[in-house]
Amino acid sequence: MRLIVRQDYEEVSAYSAYYVKERINQFKPTAERPFVLGLPTGSSPIGVYHKLVDFHKAGELNFQHVVTFNMDEYVGLPRNHPQSYHSFMWNHLFKHVNIKEENVHILDGNSEDLDNECSKFEADIVKLGGIELFLGGIGPDGHIAFNEPGSSLTSRTRVKTLAYETIMANARFFGGDVSKVPKLALTVGVATVMDAREVCVVITGAHKSLALSKCLEEGVNHMWTVSAIQMHPKGLIICDEDATLELHVKTVRYFKSIEHVHQSIIGPHNLGLQGNLLRNMVDANQAAKRRRRLMLQSLLNDEEEEENHNYFSSDEDAQKKRHKK
Numbered sequence: 130m131r132l133i134v135r136q137d138y139e140e141v142s143a144y145s146a147y148y149v150k151e152r153i154n155q156f157k158p159t160a161e162r163p164f165v166l167g168l169p170t171g172s173s174p175i176g177v178y179h180k181l182v183d184f185h186k187a188g189e190l191n192f193q194h195v196v197t198f199n200m201d202e203y204v205g206l207p208r209n210h211p212q213s214y215h216s217f218m219w220n221h222l223f224k225h226v227n228i229k230e231e232n233v234h235i236l237d238g239n240s241e242d243l244d245n246e247c248s249k250f251e252a253d254i255v256k257l258g259g260i261e262l263f264l265g266g267i268g269p270d271g272h273i274a275f276n277e278p279g280s281s282l283t284s285r286t287r288v289k290t291l292a293y294e295t296i297m298a299n300a301r302f303f304g305g306d307v308s309k310v311p312k313l314a315l316t317v318g319v320a321t322v323m324d325a326r327e328v329c330v331v332i333t334g335a336h337k338s339l340a341l342s343k344c345l346e347e348g349v350n351h352m353w354t355v356s357a358i359q360m361h362p363k364g365l366i367i368c369d370e371d372a373t374l375e376l377h378v379k380t381v382r383y384f385k386s387i388e389h390v391h392q393s394i395i396g397p398h399n400l401g402l403q404g405n406l407l408r409n410m411v412d413a414n415q416a417a418k419r420r421r422r423l424m425l426q427s428l429l430n431d432e433e434e435e436e437n438h439n440y441f442s443s444d445e446d447a448q449k450k451r452h453k454k
């Protein structure tokens with residue numbers, strides 16, 4: 130797993146959006162082979178979405194062949210309610226980019242058959258060949274999507290009762306009124322997220338620092354469902370400095386040092402591009418050879434200088450050396 134630490138929310142958003150853009154562009158999606166992207170809601174990804182919109186407007190990112198699956202949705206909240214995840218996604222991302230409406234998948238929390246809605250969602254993911262990149266966020270109790278503490282780490286899309294802590298945390302979106310927050314939601318399971326070929330989780334703020342430490346420094350545990358990312362072959366967490374508050378200093382330094390080595394190999398803008406990676410490795414090799422040559426050269430020069438110095442020097446040692454010659 131990789132951990133990328135950035136200064137603040139702004140930098141985390143910029144890095145994450147750049148990462149998503151690069152992954153989509155490298156994939157070169159087509160109608161026959163679309164890029165399948167998993168997406169979260171919440172305040173954490175808003176900055177990422179706004180930057181993705183900027184990339185789109187600048188002509189650097191095309192959503193024509195991108196298919197999305199959202200993580201979750203409240204049960205019983207009208208689709209056009211300002212706090213429904215449908216409204217959230219259209220307001221912050223979809224209506225500003227050229228995504229096709231039929232390519233957007235958001236669970237219907239008003240379906241008459243919620244169980245069927247969930248199994249259909251899983252089947253649709255499979256039909257499209259699985260999710261390429263799942264972008265996620267977490268709650269302060271470490272839940273990913275709405276997989277509250279105690280959720281099975283092999284869980285699939287299903288109806289879920291929300292934890293009181295989550296209801297409290299989300300009350301801010303309902304005018305601070307806990308009674309207005311839906312108590313049930315549809316959510317992808319932990320296994321649905323972990324089945325993606327790549328999982329990238331955005332974590333910001335001191336209130337999430339305990340969850341991050343549980344996820345990074347302790348074992349895989351259903352009480353902190355995001356910790357399942359430890360078992361993922363391609364897991365990435367992008368967090369801000371505040372979110373690292375509960376981590377050991379050595380943990381943060383360790384991951385930062387890995388990032389430095391990584392950056393020195395691939396360069397800051399070549400996120401995972403195989404071709405560029407190889408080219409940069411070759412460049413790095415050539416640079417290292419050049420450095421070795423220069424070092425050798427300067428050592429030889431030093432020796433020569435020392436000899437000259439000895440020859441002309443008048444101190445006793447130098448005199449002896451000179452006479453030996």
Ligand SMILES: N[C@@H]1[C@@H](O)[C@H](O)[C@@H](COP(=O)(O)O)O[C@@H]1O
Binds near residue numbers: 172173265266295
């Ligand atoms: N179901 C969502 C999660 O998917 C999201 O990760 C979490 C964090 O929200 P925020 O980013 O606002 O802290 O909120 C809700 O619980």
